[in-house]
Amino acid sequence: MTTTTQPATDSTTTTSTAAPLTAADRCDRCGAQAYVRATLPGGTDLLFCGHHGNAHRPSLLVAGASISDETDKLLVARESGFGG
Numbered sequence: 679m680t681t682t683t684q685p686a687t688d689s690t691t692t693t694s695t696a697a698p699l700t701a702a703d704r705c706d707r708c709g710a711q712a713y714v715r716a717t718l719p720g721g722t723d724l725l726f727c728g729h730h731g732n733a734h735r736p737s738l739l740v741a742g743a744s745i746s747d748e749t750d751k752l753l754v755a756r757e758s759g760f761g762g
């Protein structure tokens with residue numbers, strides 16, 4: 679007799695804490711590094727680079743999205759990156 683041991687109910691908890699954007703997060707429009715996260719009322723996250731974040735911000739706000747703007751990281755990167 680074979681007894682199949684099935685795993686118990688998967689207890690993966692979905693944490694909805696907004697993690698900071700990383701270099702792995704990419705703009706949905708152009709694929710550049712994302713610095714703006716827009717969370718739509720339905721819970722959908724949209725990621726934008728600084729350019730597209732600014733471009734879409736008005737319509738996103740009209741749609742009721744909450745926007746997390748991390749474009750200040752761009753300034754920090756620019757300050758510390760004196761190459762050029």
Ligand SMILES: [Zn+2]
Pocket residue numbers: 705706707708709710726727728729730731
């Ligand atoms: Zn973009």
